[in-house]
Amino acid sequence: MKSKFIAIAGGLLAATALAGATAKADVKIGLIGGVSGPIAAMAPSMISAAQLAFQQVNEQGGILDGEKLVGVVGDSACNPQGGTDAATKAVNIEGVSAIVGPHCSGAVLAAAGSVTIPAGITVVTPSGTSPEITGLDDKDTVFRTVPSDDYQGRALARTLKEKGYNKVAVAYINNDYGTGLADAFKAEFEAQSGEIAGFAAHEDGKASYRSNLAELASGGADTLVIFDYGDGTGLTILRQALENGFFEKFVGGDGMKSDAPINELGAENLATFVASSPVGEKSDSLDVFNEAYKAAGGDPDAIFVTTSYDAAFMLALAVEKAGGDKAGVSAALREISNGEGEAILPGEWEKAKKLIAAGTAIDYKGAAGDHNFDAAGDVPGTYALFEVGADGFEVMVEMK
Structure with a gap:
C-alpha cells in the first residue's frame, strides 16, 4: 500500500511539474x-x-x-x-x-x-x-x-483672443479638472488683456443652473466658456444657457468635445459653439x-x-x-x-x-506625438479648436 501511495504521489508531482512547465500566466x-x-x-x-x-x-x-x-x-x-x-x-x-x-x-x-x-x-x-x-x-x-491643462487653458485663452473674443464669462465644475483648467485659462486670458466678466465654480448633478447662469451673464459678456463634461453637467449648463438666451457664443474645453451636446441639442443649435481638444501631430x-x-x-x-x-x-x-x-x-x-x-x-x-x-x-514614435517625458512625467502636445459642422466636430484652427 505504501509503495502504491508513493507511486501515485510521484505521478501527481510529475503531472504538476509538467503543467507548470507548459502553462504560462497572462x-x-x-x-x-x-x-x-x-x-x-x-x-x-x-x-x-x-x-x-x-x-x-x-x-x-x-x-x-x-x-x-x-x-x-x-x-x-x-x-x-x-x-x-x-x-x-x-x-x-x-x-x-x-x-x-x-x-x-x-x-x-x-x-x-x-x-x-x-x-x-x-x-x-x-x-x-x-x-x-x-x-x-x-x-x-x-x-x-x-498635456497638462495648464498648457490647454493658456493655449485656448491665446487662441480666443486672436479670434476676437475679448470679454467672456467662465463656468467650471468644482473638481480637479475644472479648477485647474479654469485657473490657467483665466490667468492667460487676462495676461492677453482679455476681460473675465464672470468666473464661478458649480457643483455636479443639479437639475437647474439657471441662477448660476443669470449671475454669470450679469457681467455683460456675450460668450460663456464651459469647463465641464459634455456628457454630464456641462450639457445641462449648455442647454439651459441656450434655452434662456443668457449668452450668444459658447466655448468648451476638451471635456465638452463630446457627441452628447450634438445629439441632444442638434448641430443647428450649436453654430456658435467651439471646443478645444488635443490632436495627434x-x-x-x-x-x-x-x-x-x-x-x-x-x-x-x-x-x-x-x-x-x-x-x-x-x-x-x-x-x-x-x-x-x-x-x-x-x-x-x-x-x-x-x-x-x-x-x-x-x-x-x-x-x-x-x-x-x-x-x-x-x-x-506615438500616434499622439513622441512622448519624451519631462522630469514630472509630462509631455508637450498639440491642441486644436473645433466647431460643429454637419458631420460633427471639425477642426477650426490649431491652438498655439
Whole structure:
C-alpha cells in the first residue's frame, strides 16, 4: 500500500511539474476608465484604442516569453473614490504590471496617492490633465500622454483672443479638472488683456443652473466658456444657457468635445459653439494608427484615442524592456521613448521585441506625438479648436 501511495504521489508531482512547465500566466495591464459617470460616452473608444495595442502585441508573438497580454478593465466612474477602488482591485486582486488611466484627473490623483505610488505600480493616464498631477510626489511612477491643462487653458485663452473674443464669462465644475483648467485659462486670458466678466465654480448633478447662469451673464459678456463634461453637467449648463438666451457664443474645453451636446441639442443649435481638444501631430505614426483603428472598427477622430493607444503600447514596451519586473517598468518607460534609438511606430511590436532582446535602444514614435517625458512625467502636445459642422466636430484652427 505504501509503495502504491508513493507511486501515485510521484505521478501527481510529475503531472504538476509538467503543467507548470507548459502553462504560462497572462500578463495584465489595467485599463481604468470612466465607464460610468460624466465621460461615459468617451470611455469606450479610449478603452478600445488601448485594447488594439494589446491585440497587436498578442498577434505578433505575445509579451515576454510568449505570454498573452490582457487588458483588465475597471471603472473609476470619473471620481476619486471610484478611482481608488478600481486601482485597488487592479493592483491587489488582478496583479497588474501597470495601469493605463485613470481617465479623469481626480481619479488619477486619488488612485495614485492611495494605491499605485505605495505599490510601486506605474500608471500612464491618457486624459488626466490637471496641473496637480505634475506636482505629485510619485517616485517617478505617474506619467501621461496628454498635456497638462495648464498648457490647454493658456493655449485656448491665446487662441480666443486672436479670434476676437475679448470679454467672456467662465463656468467650471468644482473638481480637479475644472479648477485647474479654469485657473490657467483665466490667468492667460487676462495676461492677453482679455476681460473675465464672470468666473464661478458649480457643483455636479443639479437639475437647474439657471441662477448660476443669470449671475454669470450679469457681467455683460456675450460668450460663456464651459469647463465641464459634455456628457454630464456641462450639457445641462449648455442647454439651459441656450434655452434662456443668457449668452450668444459658447466655448468648451476638451471635456465638452463630446457627441452628447450634438445629439441632444442638434448641430443647428450649436453654430456658435467651439471646443478645444488635443490632436495627434501629423506624422507617419498617426497615419499608421488611423488606418489600424479604422480597420478595427474605431473612429480615429474620437477624443483621446491616440493618447490611449500610445499609453497602452508604451506600457507593453516598458514591461517587455523590464523583463516583467513591475518595479522596473517606470525606468523602462523612459528608455523606450526618449528621442534616442531605432524608431518604433504604432503596431511594430515584433520589430521592437527583437531589438529589445538584442539590447538595441528603441524610441517609440506615438500616434499622439513622441512622448519624451519631462522630469514630472509630462509631455508637450498639440491642441486644436473645433466647431460643429454637419458631420460633427471639425477642426477650426490649431491652438498655439
